[in-house]
Amino acid sequence: MSLQRVLVVDDDPAIRRMLVSRLQRQNIPTVGIATMQQTLEELRKEPADLLIVDLQLPDGNGLEVLQGVKQLGLNVDVIMMTGFGTIETAIEAMKLGASNYLLKPFSLGQFELAINAVIEQRNLRDENRTLKERLAEESGSNPLLYRSDEMTRAMSLVKRVATTDATVLIQGESGTGKELIARAIHENSNRREKPYIKLNCAAVPDNLLESEFFGHERGAFTGATARREGRFEQANGGTLLLDEISEIPPNLQSKLLRVLQEQEFERVGGNRTLRVDVRIIATTNRELLKSVEAGEFRQDLYFRLNVVPLKVPPLRQRSHEIEFLVQEFMKIFAQKHGKPTPRISPWALEQLSAYSWPGNVRELRNYTERALILWEGTKDLEAADFSLTPSPTDDGLFPVTGNAFPTIADVEKRLINLALKKTGGQRTEAARLLGINVRTLRNKLHEYEGGRESDETIAKADEAPASA
Known part of the structure; x- marks a missing residue:
């Protein structure tokens, strides 16, 4: 994202013209101003993306400009310039919202570095805002819905543990909503404004997993053409979700244990120890204790992860809430696809509640969306509209062979x-x-x-x- 409007505020005409000219040559619309009052009037008429302000002005100073920007409620980046720089002044300017600080005399190279830093910061903020909006949209179409006592108890534990920094191990079958619960923990924690980073341990090849965790230095291995931050660095200050933690190879488990214990690590190919402050949430669809007993997972790592265990029951164990879930998903997808919410026949609801749902809530959600998309809008949805397929866990209760159908x-x-x-x-x-x-x-x-x-x-x- 480029800067759409910049104001250069300095009472020295030579400096003002030089900086305005430099920015205009980069196709950045720039206006030169000499006083504090003119600056605030200009901002009231038309907001700017960036102010480059001299600390000493004829009718005030740069700190007062910062205060004025705050009072106007504008989202403006500010670079402060001064020939009378002190650490105290810099700290005060930063407290008031300045993005950077240039001590006169500065070179054009230093000036351009400061401008580029502002552009990068603005791009990062825009990316984060877009990501948050997308995540909010996704969570809106895939909310964590529940009504059963089993899930109510689980969510009560989520609320109690969220405000702590305790490590949480969420266990449950695929499709039960483990990731949604992990996000709920983060969003109800004191870290909710900090990064929320996810890593699916099963989706990354074993030989690249260490680099994904800890990052790497340039030249650490073939193809490492630049330094790269790992997920622990990216999540610093926030929460790191390690999805399918049971799939981590044994040689990496000891390194992960060290990070959990000491909150420190080295990048692959590096020797500088990095410290982070990260809250860990781990998920698995396996009985991790059985993996420990089988010698596939370190016992000490299991104990470190299992500070707060949280088990998510499969949908077949809370079938009494299936009707509620189907009705809620139907409303969500009707809005998403711009269709009216169809009525579901009582017999269809009975069939849906009797089905074993091996894919759990994710499968129910997908079947519901498909039924709505294919619905012609002229009749109630029936069991056949959901295209249920027999499951190995159905105990043969309703077998259908050839053209035969049970009465x-x-x-x-x-x-x-x-x-x-x-x-x-x-x-x-x-x-x-x-x-x-x-x-x-x-x-x-x-x-x-x-x-x-x-x-x-x-x-x-x-x-x-x-x-x-």
Whole structure:
């Protein structure tokens, strides 16, 4: 991004003309001004991107110009110039918002370096603002939604731990929302205005992972043509999310442990020790303790990461909130795609709640968006509109072979048999699982084939130990 308007404020005509000319030769629109009053009047008429102000002016000084800029509420970068420079004056100017400080006499090379530094700072601010807007837009279309007691308890822990600097280990299956929870921790922390950096450890080749973590010096390896900051440096002062932490190779685990303990490291190919202040959040879709027991993950690193463990339950364990999630996602995607929010039939909602969702909330979200996009807008959405596919974890409850399709009686019979198997043949408990009373269950058992199939199921269940 280039500078759109610059004001050079100096009562020395020669200096003023020289600096204005230098900037105009770089195609930067520049105006020369001699006094503080003219400067503030000019700013009221038309804002500027940059002020280059002499400390001593005929009707005031540069510090008063800075104060005036603050009072006007303008987003203006300021470079202060003076021949009477002191450390105290520089500190005061910086406190009031000056971007840089030039001590007269300065060379044109020094002047151009200061201008380029301002341009780089403005570009960085614009990039950060764009990134924040994009992240806000993304989080708006992919918010962390929940209603179940299980997720309420998890989010209560998030709120308690967020205001600390404790390391958090988030464990859960793929698609359960681990990254959204990690972001919620950062956004509710004292570091929320600082960087939030993510690194997917599984997506980076092993031989490049150390450089991704710690950066490298020029010439550290083939292709290292320039110095590069690693993720720890980029996250300094903020939060670093290490996604899929279980995928870190053993040779790098000891180096990561050192950073977590000492908050210091060296770039690859470098010998200067760098110190950082970074809050770590790690996620994994594996049982990390089992990796420790198998010798695949260092025990001391596990303990260092597991300061605050947070487990995210899979969607199948909180199926009672699926209907809520589907309805909320449908509203979000309807707004995103400029369509009305469709109604979902009660039978479709039952089917969605009964599905095992191996991909968890991410899968539910994707199916919901697809259903909305393909919806013709003339009828309620049915189960078929969500294109559910059989899952290995569905226990064969609703098998479909060839052109055959289970009847309501078939489904009801299978549900009853499944409930009886799950409860070891205990009818009272099976009735509770099915949401019916024991008398209704007894009648159903006698209705289907005179009770023969169900009685056989109960007999087999009675032979096995009861299970919950």
